[in-house]
Amino acid sequence: MKSKVFWPKKPESFYSASKSFADATTAALPSYTHHDILHPSPRKKPPLADLPTKTLLRSVLLTSAMASPLLPPLISLLKYVVDSKSPLLHPSTNPITNSILRATIYNHFCAGVNETEVRKTVQDMKTLGFKGVILGYARESVAKIDADGPHVEEWKNAPIIADRAVDEWKEGNLRTLKMVGKGDYINIKFTGAGPTAVAALARGDPTPPPRIMHAMTEICEATAAQGSRFWVDAEQQVFQSAIDAWTIDLMRRFNRDGNVVVLNTIQAYLKSSAENVHRHLILAGREGWALGIKLVRGAYIAHDIRDRIHDTKADTDRNYNQIVESLLSRRSPFRDLSGTTFPDARLFVATHNADSVRRAYSLSRRRIQTGLPTIPLEMGQLQGMADEVSCGLLAEYRPASDELWGKGAPVEASVFPQVFKCLAWGSTEECLHFLLRRAVENQSAVTRTQDTAAAMRAEVWRRFGWRR
Template identity: 45%
Template structure:
């Protein structure tokens, strides 16, 4: 990690590790993120805009235009990340439009993702939020209806364009009022695009939901019977503040157990309930987590499977830019260490053992991205509460570099 990024990460993480300061600042940032006022809107007030950009935006966000985003993406890959997951920060809110504006909503939604594709390259991911296509789409999702024809035509167009560029697509999870329909629509996309042993479309599964292990099994069975590859992005959960409580595990420990259990079963190709007489379905797993224990456990399981010559699945890791940077850099160091230990042999195992780490970025205007970041902070409250440990790690690395520069190794 470049020293400038290390110092900025240390500063921001130190702030996030202070619960009272975070609690105090959230309401203020929420006002700035959603204010239509020229005085408080950071895109209209240059003073507030400068403060927000320097303190928050530049640390967490890829940029607001193609040139800036491409530069950030390039920097991430130079540091050593396998690639990036890029999403468009602007999202649709139900009170922003009417069904009569469907054509305009869908066109703007599609244009946002066309721009996103132009900013990334082969092997990268693009994060897509289906509800962003406007009020008609939102209504169809909420009422478990088929996708609106125009929206679906454009969605297929987006997918074909992305596949032509070898850019993978993951569909973001949303609250449970919408998620069952999102699952159904994404199933249609996986059936069409995830062929020939390749996972191009990924659906998001939230481990804090009691139904998730069963839900994954349902799709694994379909993939097994129909011959397509299942793309899984596994998170702990994003909407705990708004979900019906009975749908969610009673404790965080139960969520951890569910998350880690799903990962282990997938990696060992021993998912309970699958027909063992049939070939195991193709699966690709994106471990979207800021939990160090889960990441280390997953790597250890896959490493053991590979070293024993056993079959496993494709595994990749993703963390938000500006969050869990110590964990992300730990994966990069592990990758470099593996290369040094095995690289001289030129072994195929060396390549298999290298963790594939990605950084998840958003792009958009200052206010759009501030709205996006506030949602991510709420979603990752458990990770934010653990930032004290990351601060210690950053401080240790800073001291190590200072000593090295002075000749004290």
């Protein structure tokens, strides 16, 4: 089905029922706070009301610890465990370490160790009201760049495992795909394919080595046949130009007839990101394929070439919001498309930032409401993070759409912004680097974590009827 421009019929009842998120104008969007997200409308259900009590209480404990001076020592401890070669400490050999990690951070941030556990978590998310999930195999490796060039510590002295690593990566992704359903995503990391991938990406090879190319084709075909989608994660800059080239080629082959099966990730903290979005738009427009963009701020500020990253957080924020606004208005964020038609496109806003979420949501709704052309918008946060933002969106979205469906309005559900949760699965050991990255990310976002902790505590008070 061709998903050209969005020209939905005007759903009056929908918008009047859901004023708060749709109120902002496109011209001058004010800044929003977590409070606005959490209290969108006095007549609606409290956003965190549907969160299971066990999850809520674990969240209160974890986010309070993460927003406190305890975080740096906890990160050092986790790093010590991650790097430890001692069988007495490592969770793969010590069941006590394993169960402590599982009961605390693993269960908060990860979906499960096998199909049964993961399927249950996926179902729980959908029951909460999420449109779907993005599922990824959590095993990851962060490259170190030193005199030997880019390399991954665990592979440095390993025997030649290159082909096996590609095959295992492919099987892992196909297995992940079987755990999700139609409309869900899986996320893929090219460096996960092992030393051959890392070497080719670091050289900036414009096409993947044949074994990886075959693996990718198989994954894409299986994803498209299942009616699912996948996005390719953005990684460190040393790999990123090749990641873009490989992913653009996949979009060229698989995003046909207006359907988006593959999305590439753009990191808005990069000074070149607006220009990179422009380049994607031009290529898609000229060659006639559909563009899928997942927009993040960027997770590698501590491991990457600093002067290619915006100088301040405020600059990154501005750039992020400007890219969102341009794409939702079917414009390039960099300059005029000079005669190239704006292509079929889809935007996934992947952020925990309440202000960006709200701006995107408001603008999308506003454009739909006023009959202006736009592109489909999806939004998502990571499991265990910014639940007040995700659930705030759900609280806003759900009752409104129920009212809409009740009146049989002729607007497809896919027109409205959809909310997803991004999950990672794998054994405790496989998830360690991922968990460490989440902990470090919380360290650089203490204010946001404090907001989350405050929201969780407020929900506990509300739920148990305590007065403050």
